[in-house]
Amino acid sequence: xxxxxxxxxxxxxxxxxxxxxxxxxxxxxxxxxxxxxxxxxxxxxxxxxxxxxxxxxxxxxxxxxxxxxxxxxxxxxxxxxxxxxxxxxxxxxxxxxxxxxxxxxxxxxxxxxxxx
Amino acid sequence: xxxxxxxxxxxxxxxxxxxxxxxxxxxxxxxxxxxxxxxxxxxxxxxxxxxxxxxxxxxxxxxxxxxxxxxxxxxxxxxxxxxxxxxxxxxxxxxxxxxxxxxxxxxxxx
Numbered sequence: 001x002x003x004x005x006x007x008x009x010x011x012x013x014x015x016x017x018x019x020x021x022x023x024x025x026x027x028x029x030x031x032x033x034x035x036x037x038x039x040x041x042x043x044x045x046x047x048x049x050x051x052x053x054x055x056x057x058x059x060x061x062x063x064x065x066x067x068x069x070x071x072x073x074x075x076x077x078x079x080x081x082x083x084x085x086x087x088x089x090x091x092x093x094x095x096x097x098x099x100x101x102x103x104x105x106x107x108x109x110x111x112x113x114x115x116x
Numbered sequence: 117x118x119x120x121x122x123x124x125x126x127x128x129x130x131x132x133x134x135x136x137x138x139x140x141x142x143x144x145x146x147x148x149x150x151x152x153x154x155x156x157x158x159x160x161x162x163x164x165x166x167x168x169x170x171x172x173x174x175x176x177x178x179x180x181x182x183x184x185x186x187x188x189x190x191x192x193x194x195x196x197x198x199x200x201x202x203x204x205x206x207x208x209x210x211x212x213x214x215x216x217x218x219x220x221x222x223x224x225x226x
Contacts (some may be wrong), residue, residue, distance in 0.1 A: 031212060043160065043203070043216040056213060089127075091159060103148060103207060105214055107159040 002026065004108035010113045013082055021077040025094030032075050033095075033105060034067060035059075038088040045089075049075060050097065053101050067072045082115045089113070117142055118218075119224055122180045122204050137220050139187040139204030146215075148207035149180055151189050153200045154219065163189075163194035194224045 005024040013019050025032050034046040045059040049069040061067070064083075069075040079086055089112050093105040129135050141149075149166040164171065166178040168189055176192040185205055202221045204217035 033213065035214075035216075042218045043214075045213040045215070048212045050212070059213070095212075103212065104150070104162055104165065107161070109159050 003096050004092055004106055005110050006108035008091075008111055009109065010112045010114075012116065014116055015084060016081055017083055018078065018080045019111070019113065021079075021090050023075045023077070023092030023094075023108060025073065025092070026106060028096070029073065029094035029106075030097040031103070031105075032069060033093040034075070034077050035091045035093065036088040037091060037110075041088075042092045043091065046077070048081050061075070078112075082113075087113055087115045119143060119218040120204055120206050121204075122209045122217035123220050123223075125222070127220065127222045127223070129194055130225055131194055132195060134190065134192050135194055135222060136191075137189045137202055137204070138220075139217055141187070141204075141206045142186075142212050143206070143208060143217070144185060145184075146206045146208055149187050150205040150214075150217075151176075151178055151187075152203040152205050155200050160216075161208060163202070166206070180212075180224055191222075194222075196224050196226065198222060199224045215225075 007022045032049040035043045048056040051072045064080045067077045089110040091110045093107045095105045151163040152160040153163045154160045166180045169178045175192045179188045201219040202223045203219045206215045
C-alpha cells in the first residue's frame, strides 16, 4: 500500500513568510509524528499526534511552530514568520499506535525547507 | 549527556568485512529499540527492531543489554549497498516519540 506522503517535497521561502507542510500518513495509522533534521544534525522530535490529539508537543522550538491533525488522518505543520534557522528537512512518520510492534514508525520522504 | 550516543564514525571498510556499531542510551525506562538506515538525502528506514534476546536478519545481528543500556549492530560480509548512515533509535513508549542518535556513517569500498 501507499507509504507516508509529504508535500511539498521542496519549499523555498523568504524570511518572515508563513509556510504550511502537509503529511498524509499510512492509511489506518493512528499515530503521527513530526521531526526535523537540520544539515549535519540528527533527527529532532517536534510533535506527536494520537488521533487528533497532541499528547506531546514538547519538541516544538517556539510558538511560531504549530501543527494540527484532522479526521485522524492528514496533518499540517505551520511555521509562522520563518527564520533562516528554520531551514531543515521536515519529516513526518506514522505508526499503527500503541503496543510494542505497533509503534514502529514509517517515515515520509520529507519536505526540504529553505528560508532565504 | 546525549540521550542516545553512537560511535562517531565514519567507518570505511572493504567489501566482505564485518563491522560493528555500538550505541548507549541514558533513559533506563526506555522500552523499544531500533536500528534505522538512512541513505544520503533520503528518509530513515527501519532496518530492524532490537530485542533483549538478540535478533538476526540475514547478515545483520542486533543485541540489547538493558543492564548496561547498550545496543549493538553487527553487519557481516559487507556489501557496497550497505553504505549508508545507521541510526540507533530508542522509543520512550509512554510518550511515543523516537530519540535518535547522531548516526554512524558506513562506507563500503570495493
